[in-house]
Amino acid sequence: MRKFDSVARLRAAAVLLLTSALCAAAPAFAQEAPDAIVKRVASDVLATIKADPAIQAGNEARIREVLEVKLLPNFDFARMTALAMGRNWQAATPEQQKRVTDEFRALLVRTYSGALNNYRNETIDYKPLRMSPADTDVTVRTLVVRATGSPVQIDYSMGKQGDTWKCYDVIVGGVSLVTNYRDEFNNQVKAGGVDGLIKTLADRNKGVAAK
Amino acid sequence: MTPKAMWEVPSKPSDSRSRCHAATLRGCVVLAVALVAGCAMGPSREDPFEPSNRVMYQVSDAIDTAVVKPVAQAYVDVVPQPIRAGVSNFFNNIDDMVSAVNDLLQGKLDKLGDDLGRVVLNTGFGLGGIFDLASMIGIERGNEDFGQTFGVWGFPQGPYLYVPLFGPTTVRDGTGTVVRIAVGGPVGYIPNVAVRNSLYGIGAVDLRAQALETSSMIDTAALDRYLFIRNAYLQRRRYLLYDGKPPPEPEEP
Numbered sequence: 001m002r003k004f005d006s007v008a009r010l011r012a013a014a015v016l017l018l019t020s021a022l023c024a025a026a027p028a029f030a031q032e033a034p035d036a037i038v039k040r041v042a043s044d045v046l047a048t049i050k051a052d053p054a055i056q057a058g059n060e061a062r063i064r065e066v067l068e069v070k071l072l073p074n075f076d077f078a079r080m081t082a083l084a085m086g087r088n089w090q091a092a093t094p095e096q097q098k099r100v101t102d103e104f105r106a107l108l109v110r111t112y113s114g115a116l117n118n119y120r121n122e123t124i125d126y127k128p129l130r131m132s133p134a135d136t137d138v139t140v141r142t143l144v145v146r147a148t149g150s151p152v153q154i155d156y157s158m159g160k161q162g163d164t165w166k167c168y169d170v171i172v173g174g175v176s177l178v179t180n181y182r183d184e185f186n187n188q189v190k191a192g193g194v195d196g197l198i199k200t201l202a203d204r205n206k207g208v209a210a211k
Numbered sequence: 212m213t214p215k216a217m218w219e220v221p222s223k224p225s226d227s228r229s230r231c232h233a234a235t236l237r238g239c240v241v242l243a244v245a246l247v248a249g250c251a252m253g254p255s256r257e258d259p260f261e262p263s264n265r266v267m268y269q270v271s272d273a274i275d276t277a278v279v280k281p282v283a284q285a286y287v288d289v290v291p292q293p294i295r296a297g298v299s300n301f302f303n304n305i306d307d308m309v310s311a312v313n314d315l316l317q318g319k320l321d322k323l324g325d326d327l328g329r330v331v332l333n334t335g336f337g338l339g340g341i342f343d344l345a346s347m348i349g350i351e352r353g354n355e356d357f358g359q360t361f362g363v364w365g366f367p368q369g370p371y372l373y374v375p376l377f378g379p380t381t382v383r384d385g386t387g388t389v390v391r392i393a394v395g396g397p398v399g400y401i402p403n404v405a406v407r408n409s410l411y412g413i414g415a416v417d418l419r420a421q422a423l424e425t426s427s428m429i430d431t432a433a434l435d436r437y438l439f440i441r442n443a444y445l446q447r448r449r450y451l452l453y454d455g456k457p458p459p460e461p462e463e464p
Contacts, residue, residue, distance in 0.1 A: 107431075107432065108432075110431055111428060111431045111432040114427070114428060114431050115424075115428055147292075147296070150303075150346075150352055150354075151346075151351075153455065173447060173450070174446055174447050174449070174450020174451065174455065174457065175442075175443045175446045175447050175450070176446060179442070179446060179460075180439060180442045180443055180446065181434075182442075183438050183441075183442055184433070184434045184435050184438050184439065184442075185434075187435065187438065188434060200434055201434070204434060209430070210430070210433045210434055210435060210436050
């Protein structure tokens, strides 16, 4: 009898848990949560890369194509560029802002596709996200576990835009991508104005080596 | 060795296995002056010696390109991956012992438990550290070192320094490295000099090999590699000092 009791109680608890989970999940159907977006996009991109024979053979153009379609729409490159430029963003004309953003975007895509070329069977752990419905800015934390070497923590800063969320910074092992470019961008603008920065970025994208 | 910004190699912040020294002493002497002067220098207050550091970086980069990097690349090409993983694990296990000492010095008892558990498990059942069983069952590495301990004790970071063949550091981290070298480790007790020095050499090559992907990433990403490495290093150290939860940085005026 005692045994039956505990089974029944367990069942009741399970039903309760399930119901509350469904209730909690309900608003998410209307609007995908930021951690769900990161998880969906990352799984999708990595699964595609693993399954694509051209990419496995080292075809970088094909990697870029996959990124362009699946990954990049989830990034807010204008915001990333504005953050990396700091005060200089306001001083730039809208035309300059657009050109810096385009070149910076191209640089990041080149870097990222190169890094993905080295991708070998890493697995990603997604840490639970605590957020309230009113939040418009959250950090989604993940841990990339590699075959060799220590796991790397990769966090995504996500900002709400209307009904969806877009990533505006990636923090790898505590190193923020956007922050890392701040001094470099600032120096370029100091030396040659915003046009100097655009030229340097464009040169790098054409394969001219950095100093 | 170098360049090894901490971009993707979280396990080795200020490298316990490399050796450096003179620059740290010099740095200590000028620390007080630099801290005062640094306040007025705006963006480079963390790097008051930027001009001489850049020269050191150029020298280091030339040696790296000519010698160190090719050796590390050859190591990766010739030695099979499972063996390289064993080598990394062996040296990581020694670093975990050092981490445990620093957990104690910082009063972080939960981390101390993890690091000691890791060392006992990996040394005892992982063939002297060649297999990282602890990571397989999810015991994370503490990643503490003497530089972080000095930070927890309230020592200022001091100027940023670039030391040839060693890489980025600060006065505080460099002092930590000097202490680390003075403390030594199990490899130092090996009586056969040839074996001992070979192990040190392999340790150095292993470090540079682990940073190969990172350094090729920096070659693509950086507009100015010196600045890119400096900023990544300082961000990474700050993150480690605060155990992965750094407070927001004060806004630049």
